Amino acid sequence: MTPEERVFVQAHSKLLIKSLQRTRTFAEAALDFRKLEAEFVARAGDDEFDVRETRRRIAETILDLAHDKRPPFEVCRDAWNDLVRLGFSGIDLECSMSWFYADCCAYDERPDEGLAVLEPLLAKLDSLLEETKGSGVEYPARLYENELERLGNLRAALEAQKRGEVVPWLETRREDEAAPPMTPEEEQADELYDEFWKAHRAAYKTFRDSKNRSFADISAGYRRVEAEFVARAGEGEAFEDCVGAIKARTAEEILRAACELRAPFQACRDAWDEFVRVGRDKSWMYPMMYVETCLESNEPEAALAVVEPWIAEIERKLQACNEPLRPPGETSVELNRKLKELHELRDKLMAKRSGGEPST
Known part of the structure; x- marks a missing residue:
């Protein structure tokens, strides 16, 4: 990775973390990434490859955000068309991005548009898999088989949706809009978890950037954050779920720290036992x-x-x-x-x- 690529990746990662905040709208996040795109396209100058790769990376991110934040379908379609215009850097990304867009189509109950993307891609994967037969090479045949199954499952769901069948795991905008609004308690619990996440991430950065801190120090740092936000939680089901999520995240990161820092085995075992009890990952x-x-x-x-x-x-x-x-x-x-x-x-x-x- 060149120094310039490293700078882009760091800036992109920082923006992505910001954009995935619950309160950040799709429009705000997309604008942030368009500004990043403009900056690095300008820095690329006459390097057509760098310009194209920068635009492609931003287009992939914006489609990913559209899938996550569910703006109006026309916005998702525009994000998809922008990416198609730029092209895909590889079959793996073509499969991932196609899955995102087809799922957006399912969300807005537009199965025909999703199928129009998946059908030719599945045919392409079939052809690519056929070409690998007799080669004795495990990869990329395994990738093709995996994507044929993954995308094929989504195609089956879209076909069922087209027939008017209810697919229990498919989320739709209609169902989301018909759902009752969040209660004040639920909003407060979400805000509390957002604050916890920021404090928890700060503790993680300290762990990541430190060379000399012990597992005991890092674990204690996570526990302090956990204790603070558990104490701030109110009463009710929404706060109970919030506290559960706080404890789960803390247990997951303490287990990670114990294993990565090669803490004494008993500490690792204790961290694992807690992860089994409360972890959600x-x-x-x-x-x-x-x-x-x-x-x-x-x-x-x-x-x-x-x-x-x-x-x-x-x-x-x-x-x-x-x-x-x-x-x-x-x-x-x-x-x-x-x-x-x-x-x-x-x-x-x-x-x-x-x-x-x-x-x-």
Whole structure:
């Protein structure tokens, strides 16, 4: 990455964090990114490649924001058309951006427009996958298979929507507009969480930028922020959910810090136990982080206690992959790959437990 690219990425990341704030409107966020675009296009001068890549990166971000903040459909369509005009830097981004736009179409109950984007892309992916057969190369075939399933699921949902069927997991503008307005308590709880997030992020930046702070110091910093905002929470269901979210975020970051800083294993185990109790992140990142820590700490039993139920969970998810109109989530391609990885990891852990080496 060149120094100029690094400056752009840093400025872009800072704006993205600002734009994702609940109170920030799409129009405000888009204007911020257009200003950033103008600045770096001017800095690129006659470098046509840099100019095009800057415009493309901003167009991708604006479509992403349109998907997140749900402005009027015409705005989403304009964002999509702008990106199509600039072109995609790769098939992976074409798939991601197409998914965002097709989901925008579903949100405004315009299935035909979403299908008009997905159908040719799925045909293209089919053709690309066919070209990889016999090559013996796992990638990019795995990417094509994954996107065929992911985008195919959304196509099926749009087709169902076109037939007038209700797809439970599809959000629509009509349903959102018919929903009762937020109560004052809910608004106050959201404002409290927004304040917590800023304070929590400041604590994270201190952790990230520090070279000498101990895990105990970092954990204490997160706990101080947590205690302050839990104490400020009011009564009622909205505040209960807010407190739950505060505790979950704190537990997630303490686990991350414990593992990354190689804290004593008991501290990592305690952090994991708390994450299991209150954490809300359902990604694979945190369990894998803890399992790797168990391996490094020569604690195979603790790792197996995570890996064994994880394997069972993935096997259940694989069975559900054949269900019609299933909600977005891991594809069978991703699940099978993770299952293979976990089986290999389990073999390694069991060998470590018995004092031997896994068979190959």
